[in-house]
Amino acid sequence: MRARVKTWAGAPGWILPALLLPVLLWAAGCHSYHIETTVENRTGETIQLLEVDYPSASFGSDRLAAGATLHYRIQLRGSGPLQVEYTASDGRQVRVDGPVLAEPQEGQLRIVLLAGGKAEFLPQLTPQRPN
Numbered sequence: 001m002r003a004r005v006k007t008w009a010g011a012p013g014w015i016l017p018a019l020l021l022p023v024l025l026w027a028a029g030c031h032s033y034h035i036e037t038t039v040e041n042r043t044g045e046t047i048q049l050l051e052v053d054y055p056s057a058s059f060g061s062d063r064l065a066a067g068a069t070l071h072y073r074i075q076l077r078g079s080g081p082l083q084v085e086y087t088a089s090d091g092r093q094v095r096v097d098g099p100v101l102a103e104p105q106e107g108q109l110r111i112v113l114l115a116g117g118k119a120e121f122l123p124q125l126t127p128q129r130p131n
Contacts, residue, residue, distance in 0.1 A: 032075050033103050035125065039070040039111045045089040047113065055080035055101055076103045084111060084119055092117070099123055 041047055041064045050070070051060035056077040061070055064086075079102035085095045096119040098111065107125040114120065 033106050035074040035076065035101065035106060036108045037072045037074050037111065038109070039064070039072075039084070039113065041066055041068050041113050043088070043113050043115050047089070047094075048087040050086040051084070052111070053083045053085070055103075074101075074109075076101055076105065078103060082109075082121070084113070086113070088117070101125075 037052070037059075039050065039052060044066055046063055046065045048063050049060070050062075050064050051058055052072070054074055054076070057074075059072045059074075064070055079100065081100050082098035083095060084098060085093065088094055094117040096113075096117065098119070098121045099109075101109075104127055105125040107123070109125065110120075110122040112120040112122065
């Protein structure tokens with residue numbers, strides 16, 4: 001007579017894998033949408049208190065020297081506009097509105113901060129337009 005193997009407080013050995021299988025399949029189907037973001041300071045001066053706001057979060061730096069670059073990987077949740085704020089060397093608050101980002105988008109976004117409180121947003125995203 002063959003002995004039955006029991007685990008997990010006496011349950012048959014197949015119970016735990018059967019319970020974990022749906023969780024593993026669900027986790028394997030999850031996909032996070034990421035955008036590799038680069039902020040370039042081309043203002044000709046050091047900026048202070050840089051903040052980039054995007055749907056559901058933000059990132060930034062205390063200061064970004066003239067000619068310096070900041071890299072950050074955005075993980076999108078939901079949709080909404082991107083905004084860049086910073087303090088110029090003369091103490092002036094600068095706010096620039098960027099493109100609308102949405103969760104199915106992925107790719108790269110280059111933000112070039114220019115003199116006079118201007119900025120260029122150069123997205124390379126797929127899909128290009130949110131559904």
